[in-house]
Amino acid sequence: MLSYQHAYHAGGPADLHKHAAMCVLMERLAEKPKPFAVVDLYAGHGVYGLGTDEAQKTKEFEGGIGRLWPKRGEVAPQAISALFGAIAPLNPEGRLIYYPGSPAIARAFMREGDLLILNELHPAAHTDLKRWARQDDRITLHKRDGLEALVGLMPPPVRRGLVVIDPSYEIKTEYAALPDALRKAQRKWKEGTYLVWYPILADGRHSELVKGLETGLAGGVIACELHFDASKFAKDAPGLRGTGVIVVNPPWKFDVAMGAAGEWLAKTLTTTGRHTLRWLQRDANVA
Numbered sequence: 520m521l522s523y524q525h526a527y528h529a530g531g532p533a534d535l536h537k538h539a540a541m542c543v544l545m546e547r548l549a550e551k552p553k554p555f556a557v558v559d560l561y562a563g564h565g566v567y568g569l570g571t572d573e574a575q576k577t578k579e580f581e582g583g584i585g586r587l588w589p590k591r592g593e594v595a596p597q598a599i600s601a602l603f604g605a606i607a608p609l610n611p612e613g614r615l616i617y618y619p620g621s622p623a624i625a626r627a628f629m630r631e632g633d634l635l636i637l638n639e640l641h642p643a644a645h646t647d648l649k650r651w652a653r654q655d656d657r658i659t660l661h662k663r664d665g666l667e668a669l670v671g672l673m674p675p676p677v678r679r680g681l682v683v684i685d686p687s688y689e690i691k692t693e694y695a696a697l698p699d700a701l702r703k704a705q706r707k708w709k710e711g712t713y714l715v716w717y718p719i720l721a722d723g724r725h726s727e728l729v730k731g732l733e734t735g736l737a738g739g740v741i742a743c744e745l746h747f748d749a750s751k752f753a754k755d756a757p758g759l760r761g762t763g764v765i766v767v768n769p770p771w772k773f774d775v776a777m778g779a780a781g782e783w784l785a786k787t788l789t790t791t792g793r794h795t796l797r798w799l800q801r802d803a804n805v806a
């Protein structure tokens with residue numbers, strides 16, 4: 520099918536929430552000198568122009584990074600400052616023209632010896648990504664089904680790192696299939712941290728995914744949700760009511776850093792929205 524195009528949604532509130540979580544995790548990986556690997560299974564294009572027809576058609580970025588960017592000089596939680604730090608080099612003159620996709624967020628934290636393993640199935644996005652990644656020998660690129668690659672690419676050659684799982688959920692069975700694939704991946708790479716993005720939908724379809732991640736995984740499992748302004752939704756209207764990120768095997772005190780970033784996003788992007796954190800499973804090894 521592959522009709523989803525992220526260019527319509529880049530820089531919107533869902534991207535900010537997911538990328539803030541990534542920034543918390545990337546900062547923690549880059550704290551230690553030992554190399555890390557990031558496996559991004561639904562990578563998209565790398566970088567997005569906010570002046571393109573797609574971005575201008577929906578203008579989703581205006582309610583997202585468009586609202587945040589003027590605040591980049593203000594005091595903000597560490598993950599938000601780190602996110603600004605990843606966006607700024609793409610916009611050296613200060614005017615917001617480009618927004619980074621998850622591969623560019625990851626690359627902003629990488630050092631010599633770290634690895635970025637990208638996967639993207641859509642032919643046009645894959646071609647764009649290949650162009651973006653050229654001349655960086657730390658990056659390898661695959662063109663496989665994301666859930667198949669989630670198991671097939673584990674473990675990465677460097678055994679410290681993060682897997683980013685950000686499907687478009689065009690195929691509705693992905694909600695049910697993802698937890699099982701993640702359990703299989705974890706059997707092959709238990710030390711890794713896994714980030715799963717999901718939409719919070721009016722029809723509650725995402726709850727199948729959340730429920731599926733409540734059992735059978737090793738380490739802690741935490742769900743972070745940014746709920747948009749309820750007053751803006753017509754009753755029973757379909758669509759996105761919020762954005763969620765589940766992190767499996769998060770680093771120590773991830774909840775504290777993500778809680779601060781999420782609350783700041785809720786305050787900055789919404790009027791009555793809120794951010795919630797819920798442990799689906801506590802890490803048995805952490806008191």
Ligand SMILES: C[S@@+](CC[C@H](N)C(=O)[O-])C[C@H]1O[C@@H](n2cnc3c(N)ncnc32)[C@H](O)[C@@H]1O
Nearest residue numbers: 525561562563620621639640641664665685687
């Ligand atoms: C939500 S977008 C990714 C956005 C990106 N992770 C970011 O944060 O900038 C989902 C991507 O998955 C790709 N995709 C859709 N189905 C896929 C599949 N079965 N396997 C791999 N990629 C797929 C789409 O082409 C799209 O680029």
